[in-house]
Amino acid sequence: MTDPRQGGIAILDYGSQYTQLIARRVREQGVYAEVLPHNVTSDRLNQHQPRGVILSGGPNSIYEVDAPQLPAYLIADALPLLGICYGMQAITHALGGRVAAGTSREYGAARISVEVENPLFHGMHHHLNVWMSHGDRIEQPPAGFIGLASSHGSPFAAMGDVEKRRYGVQFHPEVVHTPDGAQLLRNFLFEVCGCKPNWSPESFIESAVESIRARVGSDRVLLALSGGVDSAVASALLHRAIGDQLTCVFVNTGMLRKGEPEQVVRVFRDEQGITLRAVDATEGFLSALAGITEPERKREIIGKLFIDVFSDEARQLSAEGVRFLAQGTIYPDVIESGAGSKTAKTIKKHHNVGGLPPDLTFELIEPLRDLFKDEVRAVGTALGLPDSIVWRQPFPGPGLAVRCLGEITWERLETLRAADAIFTEALDKAGLLRYGTSQAFVVLLPVRSVGVMGDNRTYEEVVALRAVTTDDFMTADWARLPFDLLADVSSRIVNEVRGVNRVTYDITSKPPGTIEWE
Numbered sequence: 268m269t270d271p272r273q274g275g276i277a278i279l280d281y282g283s284q285y286t287q288l289i290a291r292r293v294r295e296q297g298v299y300a301e302v303l304p305h306n307v308t309s310d311r312l313n314q315h316q317p318r319g320v321i322l323s324g325g326p327n328s329i330y331e332v333d334a335p336q337l338p339a340y341l342i343a344d345a346l347p348l349l350g351i352c353y354g355m356q357a358i359t360h361a362l363g364g365r366v367a368a369g370t371s372r373e374y375g376a377a378r379i380s381v382e383v384e385n386p387l388f389h390g391m392h393h394h395l396n397v398w399m400s401h402g403d404r405i406e407q408p409p410a411g412f413i414g415l416a417s418s419h420g421s422p423f424a425a426m427g428d429v430e431k432r433r434y435g436v437q438f439h440p441e442v443v444h445t446p447d448g449a450q451l452l453r454n455f456l457f458e459v460c461g462c463k464p465n466w467s468p469e470s471f472i473e474s475a476v477e478s479i480r481a482r483v484g485s486d487r488v489l490l491a492l493s494g495g496v497d498s499a500v501a502s503a504l505l506h507r508a509i510g511d512q513l514t515c516v517f518v519n520t521g522m523l524r525k526g527e528p529e530q531v532v533r534v535f536r537d538e539q540g541i542t543l544r545a546v547d548a549t550e551g552f553l554s555a556l557a558g559i560t561e562p563e564r565k566r567e568i569i570g571k572l573f574i575d576v577f578s579d580e581a582r583q584l585s586a587e588g589v590r591f592l593a594q595g596t597i598y599p600d601v602i603e604s605g606a607g608s609k610t611a612k613t614i615k616k617h618h619n620v621g622g623l624p625p626d627l628t629f630e631l632i633e634p635l636r637d638l639f640k641d642e643v644r645a646v647g648t649a650l651g652l653p654d655s656i657v658w659r660q661p662f663p664g665p666g667l668a669v670r671c672l673g674e675i676t677w678e679r680l681e682t683l684r685a686a687d688a689i690f691t692e693a694l695d696k697a698g699l700l701r702y703g704t705s706q707a708f709v710v711l712l713p714v715r716s717v718g719v720m721g722d723n724r725t726y727e728e729v730v731a732l733r734a735v736t737t738d739d740f741m742t743a744d745w746a747r748l749p750f751d752l753l754a755d756v757s758s759r760i761v762n763e764v765r766g767v768n769r770v771t772y773d774i775t776s777k778p779p780g781t782i783e784w785e
């Protein structure tokens with residue numbers, strides 16, 4: 268079996284916000300794409316023998332001091348190139364053409380006219396709507412290049428050296444606002460580079476199974492199962508590869524949603540036949556959190572205790588000779604950015620398994636580190652995992668602890684679980700769990716309110732419903748849920764969940780809010 272990563276596309280990252288999107292668009296065509304820093308070495312670039320290179324856009328101006336350039340080895344190389352926006356300017360500058368700074372900015376929708384028949388625009392209309400976002404533009408293409416298309420603001424909206432298979436486009440074919448962008452990318456992949464569409468969930472699984480077996484041999488692997496998509500798919504993949512040599516550990520922190528611990532045991536142990544150690548650590552977590560209301564303290568306590576509990580299990584397994592620790596790391600976590608790492612302020616401490624005590628040394632195995640989230644899901648489905656796991660919405664590491672505002676008690680957690688289950692069920696029934704919301708849940712607030720039920724005054728807890736839509740969870744908008752659905756959920760929660768007499772709906776976007784309340 269050949270590695271399906273061979274013969275794909277290398278994408279050089281010049282710092283555009285769309286770089287990952289280019290990789291996803293290429294992979295959607297069944298061609299492997301990997302994102303590499305713009306100054307990557309030739310050896311690394313050629314590791315998977317790409318058939319072509321795409322140069323991303325970026326925030327710089329090509330004549331600035333320290334502006335990132337086209338790697339020198341690509342000038343001499345015969346690999347096909349496609350420069351997008353800044354990438355086009357980098358090609359132009361490196362090959363002796365001329366870029367003009369800031370003379371004619373174009374942002375947003377534009378229309379281009381294709382002037383010359385050429386492989387990049389093969390089969391496409393002569394007038395195309397595209398998305399532009401640039402300050403600089405090409406004034407004079409390098410020798411050997413001709414203009415292929417123009418727009419109002421860019422005499423060279425596209426250029427190409429057809430013989431050498433080098434192209435540049437001033438617009439962004441990877442964004443949805445360029446409706447024919449997928450066709451242009453297909454032309455580059457298949458007509459210009461001669462790629463084969465061999466990147467699929469099945470080919471990935473086959474080759475991953477092979478390489479996991481080769482690496483693990485007859486040794487054993489430990490994996491922390493959280494119930495989330497990534498660790499679930501990693502475990503199913505490892506199980507396919509090495510069967511009983513895999514042991515999963517699932518820690519029930521007591522902070523999980525209704526029915527979740529039971530579902531994990533049912534799906535992974537009973538249905539998938541995976542060796543699973545389920546540890547119920549609820550009491551330990553509840554007593555460690557008693558009286559704690561400060562959000563960051565909650566996170567610290569849970570993160571630390573989780574490591575302690577998991578380490579105990581891992582220590583036992585290590586003593587039994589388990590050599591590897593598997594993690595569900597995915598591609599967006601590992602992409603090295605060409606623009607250099609940005610330093611961001613910590614808004615919330617996220618916790619994931621990591622930071623095991625120094626006496627515990629495992630070799631790390633990360634079978635999903637080449638996959639985007641949608642690919643992880645497709646692989647999960649191909650491995651036979653149910654939709655309820657594969658299409659699960661994200662759930663924070665500290666779990667319900669950060670949705671149970673104020674003090675955490677078993678009783679309040681049960682109230683929250685009951686309300687959350689009603690909301691989730693209603694969204695699921697309306698088809699809004701998989702499509703229409705990116706994340707939806709209930710928050711139990713640290714206030715009480717007065718109400719009336721029958722003839723009696725009540726003074727009880729308040730919940731907030733939170734539902735958001737987002738692509739990347741960095742920004743989000745509140746979901747415009749149907750009023751009737753909200754009405755139903757509200758009435759069911761107040762009627763069915765003991766101790767709650769008021770339901771509110773959170774209409775805050777992110778920013779300024781965050782998705783979770785703590």
Ligand code: XMP
Pocket residue numbers: 614615616617618619661662663664665706740777780781782783784785
């Ligand atoms: P915020 O609340 O920061 O959340 O807008 C963004 C996304 O991250 C999730 N989240 C976490 N995920 N560990 C995680 O693995 C955490 O500690 C954590 N805190 C928030 C949140 O659910 C949302 O999807």
